[in-house]
Amino acid sequence: MAEKWTKHKFNSKLVNPANKRKYDVIVVGTGLAGASAAASLAELGYNVKAFTFHDSPRRAHSIAAQGGINAAKNYQNDGDSIFRLFYDTIKGGDYRAREANVYRLAEVSVKIIDQCVAQGVPFAREYGGLLANRSFGGAQVSRTFYARGQTGQQLLLGAYSALSRQVATGKVRLYPRTEMMDVVMIDGHARGIVTRNLITGAVETHAAHAVLLCTGGYGNVFFLSTNAMGCNVTAAWRAHKRGAYFANPCFTQIHPTCIPVSGDHQSKLTLMSESLRNDGRVWVPATKENAEKLRKGQIKVSDLKEEDRDYFLERKYPSFGNLVPRDVASRNAKYVCDEGRGVNETGEAVFLDFRDAIKRDGKQVIEQKYGNLFDMYKQITGEDPYEVPMMIYPAVHYTMGGLWVDYNLMTTIPGLYSLGEANFSDHGANRLGASALMQGLADGYFVVPYTIGDYLAQTPPKKVDESHPEFAKVAQEVKARINRLLTINGKKTVDHFHKKLGKIMWNHCGMARTAEGLKQAKAEIQELRKEFWADVKVLGTNEELNLSLEKAHRVADFLELGELMVDDALNRDESCGGHFREEYQTPEGEALRDDENFAYVAAWKYMGEGQAEELNKEPLVFENVKLTQRSYK
Amino acid sequence: MKLTLKIWRQKNSSDKGGFATYPVDHVSKDMSFLEMLDVLNEELTEKGEDPVHFDHDCREGICGMCSLYINGKPHGPLQTTTCQLHMRSFNDGETITIEPWRAKAFPVVKDLVVDREAFDRIIQAGGYVNVNTGGVPDANEIPVAKTIADLAMDAAQCIGCGACVAACKNASAMLFTSAKVSQLALLPQGQVERKTRAEKMVAQMDAEGFGACTNTGACEAECPKGISITNIARMNREYFSAVMSSDNV
Structure with a gap:
């Protein structure tokens, strides 16, 4: 496993430097995965067309990631290694991800940090000038690199700058406010897309030798989620209907630390970074009676003494405490609320309390670490978390499922790739904090630039022509659908x-x-x-x-x-x-896997309008880790 | 709460446009400003009227997509983004005037939506470090003093919303441009191209039709991310030291 990626790179076919300029590649989406892929492919010499429905690539929702990015640098000398990051990620994903993919992710993670620093990403630093780290849920080492509470923003702006540089050289042509409406296939290969210009409504066709979908996740299927308003599944779903398998669609991540719902008008839920769990303690009143009094405003939080508080994560999981993985933290918040011990007017919230951290480290230290998050919380709820505990509740945050891809990140449609959250590959049934940024950038900077060559080297460089009847046909279908919706x-x-x-x-x-x-x-x-x-x-x-x-x-x-x-x-x-x-x-209420019957990826094949989809199983073979009941006790 | 909204409506870039007045009731103090507009749009759609178009996306104050000139101030009365502005900042019965960003370099696309691609072109002119993917040194090879890294981060927080331009009587983009110039001028990684970057980005900024800076400080006062005008001072210094000693632009 440790040599697989090195060997695979060596065995992949190469496109010689002079020939790269004969190949066109379409990249849909300009978030971390899309921008990094578009920039890296253009640097190699391919002609890239990059599409975003936003007015600028810098708006992609990667920008909202707060906490950080994992990398197995072991700068802290605390026992981290590529194998440990691999192990934590596989275990965190509850053994439903491919070993080789996850190992590769851990392997390239170290290069991502180097790359971002070279681009001028202002990561947090120690006084000696070296990079700072913090710890994150599901890990017992400090391997998370961060830029205040805006790591996603800084990484995206780094990738955006690399992309902008290629736009300036003319190797990338950028299409803002342009939405992909369908994939065009010729002889079973993806050879282009149909788009709609969001300002003029023009339906246009674009041909290429390969198409990369870097279009993010589908959490907005729940209407309320921490996703941006525009996040959608359309590009991936159109590809699915053209033959790309959709894998593990039910694997969605519910993030434990979001601001609770306040009313029917609500349009989205706001995430508070998981990093807050490093210093915040999660609790609810120990008794139903006190919770009810609190909800009705008959008592105040400060009236509850230490013994009246139930720090349920610390109690149930003494070794990981408040830093258990997201699924475990979310589920336990649901349990205590179902028991009637929830707080907030709705009863659907738990406390995240910084009282002890402020007492221990001083307000200034906490402000430095989380200042912007505290401000954001105050802005939204009108309450000051330095004075009263925050209230949080789980919300849909990320989708581990997505388009099925092979080790090369190619979908079941030859020439069609999927990167970042849009694919299913690395997080299994649960993603660890600070791993989404890692995966998006790994796919874009360090995986697809190698793997795409293997496909293109076997594709004749002859220009793909938009005058092929298939383009007109798909464009016509898109127009018909628009017309149907409007009428x-x-x-x-x-x-x-x-x-x-x-x-x-x-x-x-x-x-x-x-x-x-x-x-x-x-x-x-x-x-x-x-x-x-x-x-x-x-x-x-x-x-x-x-x-x-x-x-x-x-x-x-x-x-x-x-x-x-x-x-x-x-x-x-x-x-x-x-x-x-x-x-x-299990009797303790933990997830009970069935490895004998379900250690597989469920890859669904579209069978036509109104037909049941066909289930294909990719067995998951574990040779380097022992499958255990996940325990964070 | 009951409110009266005076909103700029403009069908497209060539339309002349004008204000339309809409009453809205059932507004709750906990709604964000954009959720209040969502409610209005649902009502308009149900009545068969074209909803008010406005840019927005993350609704967490970080993507920089939302804009709106509210009662004469970019992003409204608080120093935050419009999506993070809540109705508790307004009074029952109030009339609220909502306009798009007004600047020659930001043409109106429709209603409250403007075209901010000029910002992208300023970044494309030089807002990056010329490194390819791969082949870079280890991340800890070059130490950066914490104070310097913090200053760079202060500048890097810009979300590219354009409030600085909208707030400025000259529609100057100095705050936006200087934030990027500063970030990269402060960090060791940005040193090699320090001069050309300042020259090229300033040249592009001028070419886009943004105005000059007359030091009123309106941009800093309205910036939702608190980007300081010290960055403008730094950019001026970068720019002048560059033109004195190079023959680039």
Whole structure:
């Protein structure tokens, strides 16, 4: 395993430097994965076209990642190594990821930090001038590099700067405010895309020798999530309908530290970085009675003495304490709230308390570490976390599932690649904190630039021509779909459907799932989808900036994806990581895996409108780790 | 809360545009400003009227996509992004005027949406370190003093929203440009191209039609990320020392 990537790189075919300029590559999405891939491929000499639906690549939602990025540098001399990062990630993912992929991720992690520093990313430093680290959930070493609470922003701006540099050289052509609507296939290979210019509505075709989808995750299927408003599954879903398998769609991550829901008008949930759990202690009142009094405002937090507080994570998991992985922390917050011990008016929140940390380190130290997060919390809730404990509740945050890819990051469609959150590859059933940034940049900077050569070297460099009839045909299909949405003239807004879908998904396919609930959800989604296509109201025309048309496309795809997620959750008769089926748990309420029957990747194949999707199983073979019941006690 | 909204409506870049007035009720103090506009848009859509178009995405104050000139101030009364502005900052019965960013270099696309690609072109002119992927030294090879790294980070926090331009009577992009120039001028990694970077980025900024800086400090006062105008001073120094000693631009 340790030599696999080195050997694989050597065995991959190369495109000689003079020939690289004969190949065109399309990159859809300009977040960490897309921007880093587009820049690196252009540096190698390929002609790149990069697409984003934002006005600028710098807006991609990678920018919102707060806490940090993992790398096995072992700068802290605390026993970290590539193998340990690999091991933590495999275990954290509850043994549902591919060993070789995860090992490669850990291996290239060290190069990412070097690269970012060279670009001028201002990581946090110690007084001696060397890089600082902090620890993160699911790990017992300090291997997380960070730039205050804005690590994603700084890494994205680094990748954006590398991309901008290539735009300036002319090797990358940038298409802002342009959304991918479909993939074009010629002779079974991906050879281009159809896009819609979001300002003029023009439906355009773009040809290339390979297409990279770096289009992020699909957490917005739940309506409320920590994703940006624009995040969507459309690019991946269009590819899926053209033949790319969709893997483990039910693996979604619920992040434990988000600001609780405050009302029906809510449009999104805001994440508070997991790094807060380094110093914040999670607790609820020890008794139901006190929790109720607190909710009604009859007592104050300060009235509760030490013995009245239940630091439930520290109590149940003494060795990891507040730093247990995300799925464990979320599930336990749900348990105590289900017991009636939740706080906040809704009863759906737990405390994250900095009282002891402030007493220990002083307010100044805490302010330096988390100042911007505390400010953000105060801005949103109107409460000052230096004075009263924060209130948090789990929310949908990340999707481990995505397009199935092989070791080369190629989907089941030859020539079509998927990078970053859009693919399924590295996090198994649960992602560890500070690993998303690592994976996005690993895929873009250090994996695809090698693996794409192997495919292109076997592809004739002859120009792919947009005059091929397949381009006109797909463009026509896209136009027909736009027209269909604009002419339904129903009564209900797009958001109405999106909110309803979100409720179904959260109630039945969220933090805890049951076979019965999932079956009910399936029926409800089918019904809702029918209603959408009969009664949705999309105003305006195609030939203008039209937000409700944009959103209608995305919600239509979510309505299909939602059903596949439910199918996948129903098929997986076990609990693992973020997928928790209530029927399968240990007596202590931990996820109970079934390695004998479910140690596989579920890769779903689209079989046509209204047909059940076909399940393909990729067995997961573990040769370097022993499968154990995940324990953080 | 009940409010009256005066909103700039403009069908497209060639339309003349004008204000339209909308009453909104059922506004809660806990709503963010954009959620209040979401509610208005749902109502307009139900009535069959074109919803108000505005840019927004992360709603966490970091993507820089949201804008809006609210009651004569970029991002409204608080020093934050519009998505992080909550209705508790307004009073019941108030009339709120909402306009797009006004600057020649930021043409209106539709309603409250403007084109900020000029910012991208300024970065493309030199807002980077010329290193390819791979072949770089170990991250700890070059120590950087914590004070310097912190100053660079202060500058690097810019989210590219354009509030500085909108706030400035000259529609100057000095704060935006200087934030990037400063970040890279402070760090050892940016030293090699320090001069050409300052020259090229300033030249692009001028070419885009942004105005000059007359030191009113409005940009700093309105910047949601608190980027300091010391960066402008640093950029001036970088720029003048560059033009004195190079023959680039």
